[in-house]
Amino acid sequence: MTKIDDLILFVQVVEHGSFSKVAEINSLTNSVVSKHIARLEEDLGVQLLYRTTRKLTLSEAGKVLYQGAKNVKEAAVEAIDAVYGYAESMVGNIKMSVPTISGDLLLANTVAEFCNMHPGLTVDMSMRNSFVDLVGGGYDLVIRTGDMGDSNLIARHLIDSQWVICVAPAYLQRFGRPTTPEALVNHNCLQYAYQTTGASEWEFKGKDGNYIIKVAGNFTTNNAGSLRKIALGGNGIAYVPRCLVYQDILKGDLIDIFPEQVGKKLGIYAVYPFTRQAPLKIRLLIDHIRESYLAIGESF
Known part of the structure; x- marks a missing residue:
């Protein structure tokens, strides 16, 4: 226990007039309470209490300490009450x-x-x-x-985030539609840099588990919103979380070209x-x- 704890115990002893009562309140033994009051007296170099078998009496020094120490106790109680149930x-x-x-x-x-x-x-x-x-x-x-x-x-x-590979109809009109994931190596693949697996490593489902196709392109960014706009402009193929382009796909502004084959799915978590x-x-x-x-x- 700290000196502040000792001061609070001292105030409680004065207010309740009993070591045993204070021990009961704090789930301590009488001897523990007595030892901490004795330690406080030793640290201060003065006697604070006169103890008899029938009652406790404050010394002059004890009266002075009590006036200040009770403020410490009151402040501690107020602080606890202020956050109780917070x-x-x-x-x-x-x-x-x-x-x-x-x-x-x-x-x-x-x-x-x-x-x-x-x-x-x-x-x-x-x-x-x-x-x-x-x-x-x-x-x-x-x-x-x-x-x-x-x-x-x-x-x-919270939920899993599925990724998609999407492209604007204008891009397909100019460069054709890749029919297999492997064909992506011949296309301008826009790269999202905010990926732990690497912007150029696109993941697909296979018979023997997921596999990676390493793609290339002329544009890389760490901003998903910018990547979406560039894909909408017909400038390349994007690999992004589905939530980013879901409405664009519904409207037909972007086409999900491998809806059943993309293997990347990331969990979304609330962390504290x-x-x-x-x-x-x-x-x-x-x-x-x-x-x-x-x-x-x-x-x-």
Whole structure:
């Protein structure tokens, strides 16, 4: 126990007039309480209490210490009361980070909707593709795609993101449609640099498991939105998460050329620091995000 703990025990002894009562309140033994009061007296070099078999009496030094120490106790109680039940409240701020694609397409509106449902809550959401330092950056929640290898974090699976290979009709009119994945080596394949497997390594399903076709092209970017626009302009073939181009495919502005053969699928996870129990506001926000993903699950 610290000196602050000793001061709080001292105040309790004065207020209750009994070592045994204080021991009972704090689930300690009488001897432990006595030792800590004795240590406090030794550290201060004064006697604080006169002890008889019937009662405790404050010394002059004890009276002076009690006047100051009771403020320490009151401040500690107020601090505890201020946060008691905070983990189960829907107030305060949540700092979170999400991938750019998910943020633009879904999460910005989803999180804003959640804030409107809980007026005492605010959310600071940053959108970036790089993996942030969740603990070092003070984040309460991060949405990530791909492998979750950090054992100090809790990752809850939300949904799987299927990738597609898509192209604008204008490109096919000029250069023809590749009929097999292997034929892609003869086409201008736009490359999305934000990939752990490599921008030029496109994954397909095979009889003996997934395999890789190494492609090439004249344009690489780490911004999925830019890649989509370039593909829509008929400038090449893109390999991207389906959610990014789902509406374009439905409208016919882009064509999914290998709908059953693309092998890449990445999990989307809600990640938060390791804790026995995530606060209620984090748990409910994760539930709300998951429900939003599932509501448009086909597009992912």
